[in-house]
Amino acid sequence: MIPFSPPRIDQKIIDEVVDTLKSGWITTGPKTKKFERLLAEYCGNKRTICLNSATAGLEIMLIWFGVKEGDEVILPSYTYSATANVIMHCGAKQVFVDVKSDFNIDPEKVRAAITPNTKVIMPVDFGGWPCDYVALNKLVREPEVKRMFKAASTEQENLGRILILADAAHSLGAMQNGKKSGSLTDCSVFSFHAVKNLTTAEGGAVALNFEHLDNDKLYDQLCVKTLHGQNKDALAKTQKGNWKYDIVEAGYKMNMTDILAAIGLVELERYDNETLVKRKEICLAYNKAFESKPWAILPELKNEKQETSYHLYPLRIAGIEEATRDKIMQQIFEKEVSVNVHFIPVPMMSFYRSLGYSIDNYPVCYRNYAQEISLPVFFDLTSEQIDEITNSVIQSVEEELYIRTQ
């Protein structure tokens, strides 16, 4: 069975983890700090904080901004539920908007969804393809949109407009107008979960890129907030005589450990030269195999303005219904190839349906979902396996479409 996206665990990773274990320092420490520094350097943003997940990063930024009951947060209906759940945790309301054919949030739909209660927009770079940040950054700065904004916290007053909190879980390394994901808007959150492009097993990072404040100061504040509200971290406390600490707020526990950062350091070092090269190669091979097929809708990977991070290869089969997609997937699985769907839209989940959301309000999202099949993309995929995958997909699709027309 060809797996969908196993992590790349080689001797280098193992050595680095063992080295960390032997160092005697396994929680947040020098490796996490180094990983943060190198990530910010790589992305070109002002400061980066590593945490134990992307979800934690999204949530802490909403909390920091003072999002609470009565507030609205705009997000695409086409995303993983983590993006929506964190809004719920703050007591705020999810305002889903439909996506475009490229799977990303539609800035015009965002505009229509803005109300005086809107505090945050959370775009999602689906599959690593950056959202239209030029349009979104401009939108939140429009005088009429700013006038509508009702600041209800110090941070909201300081920003003076809607915050853009990018769910960049997929898009580390993606480019737009010569800049990397992480430096495209106010702040962006990466995921280092096991299936993501760059993994630390579990983990995430918030790339801070604010123009109106001191990002180093904000980093210090976030360190406190994500470590119990404690004014000194474990490393600082080990310094001679420096044992006393204070709790300055009821903080959270979201810090990254050095064991995880050790994996991240190896992964980041080879990210551009190995990881992205290989992922691109795989996606281009898929494009080549399917481009002549009249039923294939290929994903956008690169244009004159931007390039994806090749996180997913979301193939779509033109004109089919959801049930046919499911049958095709079953056929592919029977040929020993693992495929997936990204994503089942959040409004289709039973919990969100129980809140009154309905997929009927997001027709493009539903069509993208109904016709989508994600193919395996991972570092250790061989060219023989790529052939196996493309052959199984082509056979499965064509058998199913042929049966249908009989």
Ligand SMILES: *Cc1c(COP(=O)(O)O)cnc(C)c1O
């Ligand atoms: C993976 C993912 C997340 C959550 O990342 P974690 O690091 O597991 O918290 C959030 N949003 C999207 C779009 C994701 O794919």
